[in-house]
Amino acid sequence: MLKSLSFTDYTLAELTGIFREKNFPAYRAEQAAGWVYKKLVFSPGKMTDLPPDVKAFLSDNLHVTGSIIERVFESKLDSTVKFLVKLADGNYIETVFMAESGGKSAVCISTQAGCPIKCAFCVSGRNGLKRNLTVGEIAEQILHVNAHCRDNASSHNVKESQSRPVRNIVIMGMGEPLLNTDNLLKALEIITAKWGLGMGLNRITLSTAICPREQLDKLVKSKLVPNLAVSLHAADDNLRKKLVPHCKADIAEIVRNAKWYRSATGKELTFEYVLLRDVNSSAKDAGNLARLLKRCNVKVNLIVFNAVKDSEFSPPPEKDVLKFQDVLIRAGIMTFIRQSRGQDISAACGQLTSSE
Numbered sequence: 001m002l003k004s005l006s007f008t009d010y011t012l013a014e015l016t017g018i019f020r021e022k023n024f025p026a027y028r029a030e031q032a033a034g035w036v037y038k039k040l041v042f043s044p045g046k047m048t049d050l051p052p053d054v055k056a057f058l059s060d061n062l063h064v065t066g067s068i069i070e071r072v073f074e075s076k077l078d079s080t081v082k083f084l085v086k087l088a089d090g091n092y093i094e095t096v097f098m099a100e101s102g103g104k105s106a107v108c109i110s111t112q113a114g115c116p117i118k119c120a121f122c123v124s125g126r127n128g129l130k131r132n133l134t135v136g137e138i139a140e141q142i143l144h145v146n147a148h149c150r151d152n153a154s155s156h157n158v159k160e161s162q163s164r165p166v167r168n169i170v171i172m173g174m175g176e177p178l179l180n181t182d183n184l185l186k187a188l189e190i191i192t193a194k195w196g197l198g199m200g201l202n203r204i205t206l207s208t209a210i211c212p213r214e215q216l217d218k219l220v221k222s223k224l225v226p227n228l229a230v231s232l233h234a235a236d237d238n239l240r241k242k243l244v245p246h247c248k249a250d251i252a253e254i255v256r257n258a259k260w261y262r263s264a265t266g267k268e269l270t271f272e273y274v275l276l277r278d279v280n281s282s283a284k285d286a287g288n289l290a291r292l293l294k295r296c297n298v299k300v301n302l303i304v305f306n307a308v309k310d311s312e313f314s315p316p317p318e319k320d321v322l323k324f325q326d327v328l329i330r331a332g333i334m335t336f337i338r339q340s341r342g343q344d345i346s347a348a349c350g351q352l353t354s355s356e
């Protein structure tokens, strides 16, 4: 019954149930989880304190990782590393690790293969949605990055906590996370649990382009509440419909839902805005955005468009970017220009695709 399922699809409570069904003591499940999530050992044969019958059960019935790293791309511009991950069914996703010293290292994970939102400037959505990622496929991206960095610590400038270098998670890779909320929530349980990856929710940021109240409500009820980043990209509905064509909500509803989430959780709220030349980056656009967000007490991240092949868009000149930021700051809105990482390996925002 379990064959071809992944160990990482299950919470500890579920694993314990599976182990009990096979008449293994419950504590063996936690021991196995310790090998996978703490020691990053994925081969049951190497889990030295498990008895042979438990190892054999794991080998025969539960893949520890269903996905594999197919290729690794290392940026020459900075310390960004992009992973092309092959899923068990042959689909591909990408995961990006941005290594930095001082505990700021972050991994950008995907939640879908492809994306149905089809933002006009983003490669991930060009071919639409292939499928939602499973719980295990979401969690395994962090395991893969941690294991890769442990094995290559010296070449990636990752000196501290070499066995588990991922300190922050941004759920901003391929896909719209809130269209795969149930699997994401279970993955967050594994990522944050003491028996799992043990990461704090304050170090996790979820980025959404659609911000639906119903899905945010699920997060709040589950108490698995990451920080929220809302990809806005326009301050008027006509333009946003062109840039984010498959979002049903209008801007007022998106802002309302985001503010509701913040007040329900006390989490950080950021709005993200990709700057596109002659599209949404004029001083007038900045004024519209300032009026929209003026009294919201939010942070804005400006992202200068990253060039992608065959795109109709281009980045605005630097003076326009600075002007845009200035208009927002003068309106009292904390505004940052986000530095793009890994552009030479197409690892920056809007550039992720299945490179295969």
Ligand code: SF4
Pocket: 115, 116, 117, 118, 119, 122, 123, 124, 125, 173, 174, 175, 176, 209, 350
């Ligand atoms: S920007 Fe995000 S939501 Fe939009 S198409 Fe790309 S992955 Fe999907």
